[in-house]
Amino acid sequence: MLRHGLLNKDWRAVFGQVIRIVGAATKTAIGLVPKGNTGGTDISPFKRLPINAENQAILDKINHAQS
Structure with a gap:
């Protein structure tokens, strides 16, 4: 997104x-970055967004493998 903004001025x-x-560098470790947030500047950095079932299944698989 940063690169896209730079390329498009x-x-x-x-x-x-x-x-x-x-914000992400300082807030992720303490859990203040909401799940599902796409990171666009048109969305509040504190707003939770829904995660579709397919993507949630991928995240669950990764989290299970790491535990």
Whole structure:
């Protein structure tokens, strides 16, 4: 998303992505990044979004393999 903003000279999106990168780097470890959030600048960084069943099954498989 950051690269897309840079290539399209969408400075609002670039700024939003930089803020999200910093936020994700500092908030992921303590669980403050909501599940399903796509990371677009048009969506609140705190909003939870639904995860479709196919993607949830993939995540469950990965989490099970890691435990």
